Amino acid sequence: MKIALYNLTTTTKRGGIETFNWEMAGALARRGHSVCIYGGKGHITGDVPEGVSIKTYPYLKRTLVPDLGSRFRKFVERISFGILAFANLSKEGFDYIYVSKPYDIPLTLISSRLSSAKLIYGSGGTEFFPGYGFLAGKVDFLFACSGFNASQIEEYCGLRPKVLYNGVNTEIFSPRPPDMELKRGIGIKNDEAVIISACRLVGWKGIQYSVKAVSSLVRKGYRIKYLVIGEGDYRKELESLSKALNTEGRIIFPGSIKNSELPSYYSIADLAVFPSIADETFGISIAEAMACGVPVISTRTGGIPEVVGKGAGVLVPPADEVALTETTEKLLRDKGLRESLGRRGREWVVENFRWDRIAEVFEHHIAEGNGET
Structure with missing residues (x-):
């Protein structure tokens, strides 16, 4: 043709x-x-x-x-x-x-x-x-x-x-050993869990809910570094929210990262969170994280369930801070579950996307x- x-x-x-x-x-x-x-x-x-x-x-x-x-x-x-x-x-x-x-x-x-x-x-x-x-x-x-x-x-x-x-380019977005130089450069200690969101920073991406969820877990004693990757009109509000919740040192805004560099960030992640509250038609960033073997939490809205697939990630109701917090905590406490979800997520993306x-x-x-x- x-x-x-x-x-x-x-x-x-x-x-x-x-x-x-x-x-x-x-x-x-x-x-x-x-x-x-x-x-x-x-x-x-x-x-x-x-x-x-x-x-x-x-x-x-x-x-x-x-x-x-x-x-x-x-x-x-x-x-x-x-x-x-x-x-x-x-x-x-x-x-x-x-x-x-x-x-x-x-x-x-x-x-x-x-x-x-x-x-x-x-x-x-x-x-x-x-x-x-x-x-x-x-x-x-x-x-x-x-x-x-x-x-x-x-x-x-x-x-x-x-x-x-x-x-998804499953050769670029693929599991790789942790980039320890990147981890040190960001200032992440070995005993800190790393959570990542990579998206355009606009209100309907729901990052305000994951910021609040991370804040709740930090108050419970969890050692977390949350990397919110991306730019957008909502960034200042998210930074203000992080400051108001006293999580400035725990929530980091690296700005925009080239697509080719994202797999290095995912290599140091324990978990990726995409808490969209809108009817997104697909969710390419979600699929990219899954392709890297990172366990994913997202929301049950729009076309996202088609991306995440049954048993290849965890879905919570949109705009539900409590459910997001509880699910994040569950995965942080269960390394075996994280590894299983990461493996199945990668398989699902390779098979379908x-x-x-x-x-x-x-x-x-x-x-x-x-x-x-």
């Missing part, structure tokens, strides 16, 4: 959708497909997977678009990119064009019809707008990043997508849709 992975931000920023495009391109190329990434003019190319080509085009940044709403600005930004990419996209003879944002459907739909390519839209959330259902109904293949996300789309517009999960597996499911959905199975 000759496939275009079309997404403006793949080459202009880092994030979940961008990682999906880079990793999926590499996985498909390894399976013998011809893959081209279409993105905006930017400085990010990463390690270009072997067998993958890249085409970039200028675009009008959304900050320069009149503020008639964030979705209007996104739409105009992507249309400006699409107009310049359109001619090449239409003449390259692709079998499939894969888009990651609904704003890209109009122009790529026209391009696909002119070139006889089939159009795929892979949803990663709920960016609904008037006309979403009409456009989604016109694509040849509709995917969602989880069963939960598929249900959201079905409820909104009556269309039921196939599920194509996000993936490694990139070659995601590419295999993609191929199956395409073959099934074309009547080849």
